[in-house]
Structure formats: C-alpha cells, structure tokens
Amino acid sequence: MLLHHMDQDELLDTCDLHQRTIIHIDIDCFYAQVEELRNPLLRTKPLGIQQKNIIVTCNYIARQFGVHKLMLLSEAKKLCPQLTLVNGEDLTNYRKISARIFDILLMFTPFVEKLGMDENWLDVTEVVNKKLEELGDCTPIREGFIYPEDASLGSCSCGCEKRLILGTHLAKEIRSRLHEELGITSCAGIAHNKLMAKLIGSKNKPNKQTVLAPKFSQSVLSEMNSIRDITGIGEKFEKMLNEIDVKSVRDLQLIELDKLKRVFGYDQATKLKDFSFGIDNTLVKTSGKPKSISLEDACKSISLRAEVEEKFRVLVTRLALLIADDGRIPISIKIILRKFDGTKRVSHRETKQANIQPTIFKEVDGKIQLVDGGQQILLDVVMKLFEKTIDMKKSFNITLLGLAFTKFQQQNKGGRIANYFIKKSDIEVQSITSFSSDGYSPNGSMMDTHNRHGMSRLSSSPMGMDLDAASDTTSIASCSSDVSESDLEPSPKKKRGFPFAKRRSHLNPIDCYDASPSKLSCRVGDLRLNSREFDSVPSTSTPTHSPSIAKQFNAQPITPPTSSTQNEPVVLSKETFKELPLDVQQELLETWCLPIPKSLAQATSTQTSGKAKSNTLHRYFIANKQT
C-alpha cells in the first residue's frame, strides 16, 4: 500500500490506485441552513450564526458582504449592518439534523464516516461495482462538474472512469434525497480516495458536485496554496514542516522521505508524503455512536464557587437531555475548564473525570433519564471534581466550563474485535446483521433501488442535466416550509417491540425514515460475501501490477499482534477473516496491516510491531520548551 517509493510513472500506471469510489458530502453553511429551515423568512436575508462574540458561520447572502466564518461580531456588523443574527450556542437542532443526514446516507451504503456535523464520506465501491455489472457496454454520461474543467475521465487503464461516472450519479441522487427529505443543499466530491473526494468537492460551491479525473490528483495538490489545505496538517504540523523548509505542498512532494521521517516518524512521514501526491489509502471508517457526549460554555470570567455551581447545574440538565436520545447509560463524567492565563498563547484546558453509578439513571420508554435526585448527585460529583481541580483557597478566574460523558455501559471494554469473539452483542455488528433477519429486509436489494432511479435516469432524463440549477427552483420552498420545529423532534411513531428500538434511530428502518421501509436496503449476505477490503487492495482473484504487495496480503495468515490484554492470541485464517462483518475486518486491517513498513515486510516476522511510536510531536515540544 505504500507507493511513494515507486517511480512516478510506475505509480501512475498502477491501476489499483483508483479501485475505490468515494463520495464526500459537505452540507452548505450547515448551521445557517438549519436556521433557515426553522425560519424560512431568514432565507432572503444576510444571516449570521452567533456564538458569544463571533460569527461561526453565515449564509451565502452574508458572504457577499464579506462576512465569513469565525469573524468577530463587531467586524461583521461593520461590513453588513443589516446582518440578521441567530444564536447558535445550543447545538441541539444541529445535532438532530446532522443525525437525519447520516440516516439518509446510510440508505446508500453502510460505509459512512462522519466528520463534524456536516461532512460525511461514503465508500460506494460496492454499490458502483454492482451497478457496473448491470451496465454492460453502455457508457454513461457524468453528472455535475469535473476537475479539471476540460478533462475527461476516459484514459485510465484501470476502468475507474465508469466507476467514477456512476459515482456522480449516486452523488446526485444522494444530494437530491437530502434536499427532498430535509430541504438542505450540499456539495459532493467524487474521487478514488477520501483525501481527493474532500478536496475536489470544494472546487464548485455551493450546491454543486465535482468529480476528479484521477490522473490529475497530483496537480490538484501541487496547485494548492497552503499545506494547511491537506487534512491533518494543522498549526503545529505546519510549523514543524516549515522548520525543515517545507512551505508548500510542492515542497512536501519534493522533500526526501528520510528527512521527513526524522521529524515525524515513519507512519506520519509516509502519510504526509502520500497525501502530497494525492495518495490516500485510509479507509472510510464507519461511524457509530459517539465515544463521548459533551457540552461546554465559554464565559468572560467566573470567580465564585456559586457561579460555577449554577453553570454546572444548567450543563447537567442539558447533558441529561442529550443522553436521553442516545440510549446508553453513562458511567463516567468529566469536567472541562479553562482558567484565565495571560501567559499562555493557546487556551489551555484542564479536565478531571470520575466514574458515576449507573443506578442514577433509569430507562423510561427506551429513553435514559436521571432518577429523582440523580441530578443533584451528578452535580455533587461535578463540584467535587471542580474542587479537586481548583484550589479554592486562592482566587480563580474561569473562562470556560464543560461537561462530558466519556464512557458508557453498552460500550465495549476490549473494543469491537474482542467483543465480537467474546459474545456477538456489539451494537454495530448487530446493526448490520440484523437488517436482513428481522423481517424488515426489502424485496429489492440496494442495487434495485438504485436501478429504479439511477438507471431510468440514464435512459430517460436529459444527460448531464445539472441538479444544481434545478434544485434552486424546485423544492426548496416546499421543503423548507414543511420542516417545522416539530419535524426536528425524533419521529413520534416509535414502534414498540422492534428488537433494537433502544438504539440510535438510524438503526431502525421504521424510525429513521419517513418514507416506506422498503427503501431501506442492506443485505448482510451481500456484505459478507463482498470483501471490500480485499477488493480495495490487490488480491489473488484480481491480477495486479504490484505483485509484491499482493503477496503481502495473500500469503500470510492474518495474525493479530500479541496483546497484553488478551489471554490467548487469536489466529485467523483468511477464510475466517472474510466471514467477519466488514467493519470488524476493516478495524483488523487498520490495526495490523496498514501501513506495512518496508522493513517488516521483508523480515520473516509476521508482527507489525503495533504502533511505530511517533512521539515526535511530543519530543518537539519538550525540546522547544527547553530553548
């Protein structure tokens, strides 16, 4: 999978680079759209979403005045005195719409990875490949924009062309669905990996979609202004890169890998180098329930215990509302606080957590609630934590208070893999295996659904017709006026007796979607037989241009690293491996196989030495502290 050491020609010729089809969906100015749904009158006005003293996002009308994300309120008002403001400090509604978006995306593939409230990646490789089989010789015409503008997808020998074109159809359908069901507009990027899908999706905004001609990945990257545009490179990484004279993506492409390794360690250096060429082997990681649920409130200055307690009381109440929907019982709580500190440039947070008794929660109609007096117990725990963090004898000055539930009863201690072997009780595993066995399985498969829409469009609708133009005029009005506040609430028609009713709504085909359950389509049989991971890397059944890599994947029995937490090492045959649910397969591959260090591939050992400890960042800061 590590391809940077190959010649560039060889790299470009290597067909397996484009085997996947990934769609990145990005909701246009998400918070602003949600507020416009709640109050359609806002749609014609410049709108800013305010949190404390800043505009965190704004609609496109406001952007015409020069208002932009994270702008100071005072500055925005200067640029646009008539700016309408909506307070967006409470994220409840955004969370709800975000969950509904996620639910809709899940109808297209189970492989959906959420990034923040408003972005998702979908791995639609399987969907597209099935569609491809039925397509025969016919060459479809793409939807939306292509990058570069005058490029064609036509000349790649790996056959990615048709896959990506089908990807554009799927992307259009996904965006149409989001618009029909929720009244929101979005952008999509279609490419052969996550990095490129995200980057290319932002080329045409808003409410548009763009597909990348894969052979132009490199030039997309080299044309970028800042290395910060590469996901994963933030302020600190940029600084570290600057110190070894890497100022642009082009520099990153050109720097010796060894030099990069010295600063970042093997894993990070390899990834950075790959990214600079548009190579991204990371998998779309299916998002499940959140690992933590948190709330925080920034404030000017709090220096009295009573004030702290009052703030925490409000937060506890709000947090209780959040976990009601989640369905899991929290067993650990964490406080987060920020002290005023003139000496530090970056805001420094302190946290302290404690376990809580699950008995302070009860379940009512599938909802988790605090028992009587539970709120006070929780608040007492929180205040104890606070007093452990802050020396009450001295004066203090708090500028942020936060609370988080960090552990949950239903969450697995040993991770999903361990749990799968111990007892098949894992939520996410079950969620997949349950779809076809509960009587909710649709008559048609996912492909049938897509064919009804996708294929008929191929034959009957005007080719290349742009959704972007159409959607502005068609259903926005009807949708936005339909979505009232009550629509933001969870679906009222909760079905009793559904085996997994307690779980997140998207796991329940009845609850998660207003339309008929037959639209939901996900067959376990298909999922299990199609080993996406083995398809996405060279496999025995597929001839490959990089046999050495294929050998690594097929010759070796899959052996987990010896774990100190497990009594017996588990050895899997490849056959057994393929029987596992895909998300488990994915996690296993991520854990053991990706990336495979060159040295280890050559060695006789089957171990991948766990993590190659890239503590360079930490060392860097320790070193800098001393200077």
Added chain:
DNA sequence: AAGCCCCAG
C-alpha cells in the same frame, strides 16, 4: 485509565 495535546468542522 486519567489527563494532556493536536486535529477537524
């Protein structure tokens, strides 16, 4: 596991 840091939108 707890606590800190960095990253993302």
Added chain:
DNA sequence: CATTCTGGGGCTT
C-alpha cells in the same frame, strides 16, 4: 493571533 462548541485520536503517565 485565537475566538465557539463540539468530537476523535494519540501520547505519556
């Protein structure tokens, strides 16, 4: 410069 309100992941202890 960070600034808001989150959520994920990695590292050291």
